[in-house]
Amino acid sequence: MKKLFKVILYFLLIVLGIILIATLVFNAYYATLNKRAKKELQEVPRLIVGELQFRDLNKNGKLDPYEDRRQPVDVRVEDVLSRMTLDEKVGLMWQPPIGVGDQGELQSKPGILSSVSTYDAIIHKKLNHFNLFTVPATKALANWSNNLQQLAEQTRLGIPVSISTDPRHGISNFIGMGLLGGNWSRWPEPIGLAAIGDSSLVVEFGQIARQEYRAVGIHTALHPMADLATDPRWARINGTFGEDAKLSARLTAAYIHGFQGDKLDTNSVACMTKHWPGGGPQEKGEDAHFHYGKNQVYPGNNFAYHLIPFEAALKANTAMIMPYYGIAVDQTSENVGMSFNKEIITKLLREEYGYDGVVCSDWGIIEGFSFLGYELVEAKNWGVEKLTVDERIAKVIDAGVDQLGGNMHTRQLLRLVRKGVVSEDRINQSARRLLRVKFELGLFDNPFVDPEQAVEIVNQKKFQKKGKLAQRKSIVLLKNQLNGGGGKVLPLTKGIKIYTENINPELASNYATVVNQPEEADFAILRLNTPFEERTDDFIERMFHQGDLNFPEAELSRLLNIMRKKPTIICMYLDRPAVIPEISKQSSGLLADFGAEDDAVLDVIFGDFKPHAKLPFELPSSMEAVEAQKEDMPYDSKDPLYPFGFGLTYGE
Incomplete structure (x- = not known):
């Protein structure tokens, strides 16, 4: 055992030695290269x-x-x-x-x-x-x-x-x-x-x-x-x-x-x-x-x-x-x-x-x-x-x-x-x-x-203010209706009890009382992202959200379970369209954002800003509809859940 330990130790020392030598050679090479390069420089009169x-x-x-x-x-x-x-x-x-x-x-x-x-x-x-x-x-x-x-x-x-x-x-x-x-x-x-x-x-x-x-x-x-x-x-x-x-x-x-x-x-x-x-x-x-x-x-x-x-x-x-x-x-x-x-x-x-x-x-x-x-x-x-x-x-x-x-x-x-x-x-x-x-x-x-x-x-207050206003303007209201034929839900009343996911709770507390469980809340507010397939062949590929637009079954079931417990407001970041017929049906309020900070989303949900943006693409009703459409044609999926240009405002 001791002999094996020594062999491993010697091997590690050799590897470390090679790395050290390679590092020294690398640094020396570029130091020499840069020194030679700088000799060609002249001050500009x-x-x-x-x-x-x-x-x-x-x-x-x-x-x-x-x-x-x-x-x-x-x-x-x-x-x-x-x-x-x-x-x-x-x-x-x-x-x-x-x-x-x-x-x-x-x-x-x-x-x-x-x-x-x-x-x-x-x-x-x-x-x-x-x-x-x-x-x-x-x-x-x-x-x-x-x-x-x-x-x-x-x-x-x-x-x-x-x-x-x-x-x-x-x-x-x-x-x-x-x-x-x-x-x-x-x-x-x-x-x-x-x-x-x-x-x-x-x-x-x-x-x-x-x-x-x-x-x-x-x-x-x-x-x-x-x-x-x-x-x-x-x-x-x-x-x-x-x-x-x-x-x-x-x-x-x-x-x-x-x-x-x-x-x-x-x-x-x-x-x-x-x-x-x-x-x-x-x-x-x-x-x-x-x-x-x-x-x-x-x-x-x-x-x-x-x-x-x-x-x-x-x-x-x-x-x-x-x-x-x-x-x-x-x-x-x-x-x-x-x-x-x-x-x-x-x-x-x-x-x-x-x-x-x-x-x-x-x-x-x-x-x-x-x-x-x-x-x-x-x-x-x-x-x-x-x-x-x-x-x-x-x-x-x-x-x-x-x-x-x-x-x-x-x-x-x-x-x-x-x-x-x-x-x-x-x-x-x-x-x-x-x-x-x-x-x-x-x-x-x-x-x-x-x-x-x-x-x-850079990032001066005037620019910040204009960017934040644009975030609010870009949020699309897709649904505003209690399930079972009830009335309008949004905007919510401030001071109610809310359960949140993927929202800063400290920030949300400026609008309502944040609770830890859906059962304790008057409403749930969930921020979601468009689903995608995890692909890990290389580090570039991991940056791309591609493939299936459906939520995985386990996550979809979890979300629907929350929505059955309490009236739920969904705000989804659409970096591309999502297939969400079940979520749309079960939600009481459905919003789409295209890059918005939590305060922008909450301002819309609680009525500090009235939405009036429109969908820049359609939301398909199923992956079958997506797969049947033609790649080069706009808004051509069958029976879209929400068509291109759709968007509500408060009062509609």
């Missing part, structure tokens, strides 16, 4: 012309056209482009994630959400577009932005960095508050804005979010989602404006106007509208992040319907477009993912619609992420799985894409250009589009932010 001051970004002692904000954008673009090396042009065409230090320091080595050192990425790989996931407090984030821009301006041409993000202002956000949180004003999800249906409110939201983003140095919104929620099983419905093309088109245009204004300028945030040409008609509702959801299908021959919101986005001058992962099955001559499809990008978007803005692929279409031979994140290279990495890169650029999200295969693209597979003229086309946005946003002139001002702007 200021040039004085009359009463004006300019940054001498290329450090040559004179004011060149690209440094002169008085020059037209096109002149500035051509000037800097003529000075760029092929390496620098290629660096523009990739947008990987980047890490942020807790105190605003630059990430000096790879981390969980960023696979490069910041110094290596900007100085050696010539990258200057990145997207953010987890972020620190507002002031630290603003300081980090300034540190990053200071590093960028000290490179050879001083090309500023552009920072992007997925939506951060929702109560839940698509992939969770852990990755997309922060100290922002809190609003309903986009599907909640659709429930309100007020274009002016959507513009106002965009203007507020824009101010908060720019205050901390975020320049690109990887949103809005102009996709249509025509299959209720799809996991991404909460990021859309629902299933009606006209409603989505109107709100998509308003959203872009709020973020960008009439045209891009120094106050704007550039919108990357997604997912061209519409990611909603997923086969069986499965999402295209995964191989089993790679197909988008059109059994109703309704491809053109899904283009309507994108047409509105193009008229609103969206700065950027993102294609989705999926294959639009049999809609073109080649069944490949959208970004690989030349007919989808060049023929349809570029030629037929005349779009000359930036097209950026969705994340990770070239290569996935593996560790020790285990694929942690699969590549979303649907239809081109058998192609090599080089062949995928060449194909996506030939299709008309300007930038590739999530990957950074600069070396491979350089090799393709030098071999003549991709022409430098083609690289120049994309570089022009990408540089134009940087100039229009004013980043070449002043990419820096004021950290103290950022603290004052």
Whole structure:
């Protein structure tokens, strides 16, 4: 036994030794790499012309056209482009994630959400577009932005960095508050804005979010989602404006106007509208992040319907477009993912619609992420799985894409250009589009932010108040009737006894007396989420709410048991539709929310705010009805429980 113990001990010591050595080598390698990279940096002099001051970004002692904000954008673009090396042009065409230090320091080595050192990425790989996931407090984030821009301006041409993000202002956000949180004003999800249906409110939201983003140095919104929620099983419905093309088109245009204004300028945030040409008609509702959801299908021959919101986005001058992962099955001559499809990008978007803005692929279409031979994140290279990495890169650029999200295969693209597979003229086309946005946003002139001002702007009380009001406005009243033919139930009278689930009891006590058992209460108030299938193949898949819309039998029985004991008010968070005929029948009051804090829900239940929102999608009556409908058709399930546009108010 002692011998076995010694063997185990020695083995553990060897493993620890290997880990220690690997850590030391890892740290030493990046310390050396960063030191070498920093030697290439130069301080940026200021040039004085009359009463004006300019940054001498290329450090040559004179004011060149690209440094002169008085020059037209096109002149500035051509000037800097003529000075760029092929390496620098290629660096523009990739947008990987980047890490942020807790105190605003630059990430000096790879981390969980960023696979490069910041110094290596900007100085050696010539990258200057990145997207953010987890972020620190507002002031630290603003300081980090300034540190990053200071590093960028000290490179050879001083090309500023552009920072992007997925939506951060929702109560839940698509992939969770852990990755997309922060100290922002809190609003309903986009599907909640659709429930309100007020274009002016959507513009106002965009203007507020824009101010908060720019205050901390975020320049690109990887949103809005102009996709249509025509299959209720799809996991991404909460990021859309629902299933009606006209409603989505109107709100998509308003959203872009709020973020960008009439045209891009120094106050704007550039919108990357997604997912061209519409990611909603997923086969069986499965999402295209995964191989089993790679197909988008059109059994109703309704491809053109899904283009309507994108047409509105193009008229609103969206700065950027993102294609989705999926294959639009049999809609073109080649069944490949959208970004690989030349007919989808060049023929349809570029030629037929005349779009000359930036097209950026969705994340990770070239290569996935593996560790020790285990694929942690699969590549979303649907239809081109058998192609090599080089062949995928060449194909996506030939299709008309300007930038590739999530990957950074600069070396491979350089090799393709030098071999003549991709022409430098083609690289120049994309570089022009990408540089134009940087100039229009004013980043070449002043990419820096004021950290103290950022603290004052982000999540200021006025913004908080408007977000909270929007939460209340987005709540839909679906039922208000006591079982057995009784009268109206809502609004409840304050001071009654209530039993609650998934509501902060301390907050609820401001409205009523909270009791511990349903039997002790006058009413039960339950907050529920739309059910989904637990899928655990990888950590990305666990973030997606997919599959069956029914409540599991055990949970449904438990809920119905409570409702039989006491009159019950249900408020359900609908990140996608739910199948709830039994719950609807047994409840006394039924509300739908699309991202609302407890006080917003309680204000509606107790009459401090009267509901008037409408359902942005139908609620199907059964999974059989869901499975029988066509993925590309709106509101087409048989005998829906609640139709699109349904919503009561008090007094009805």
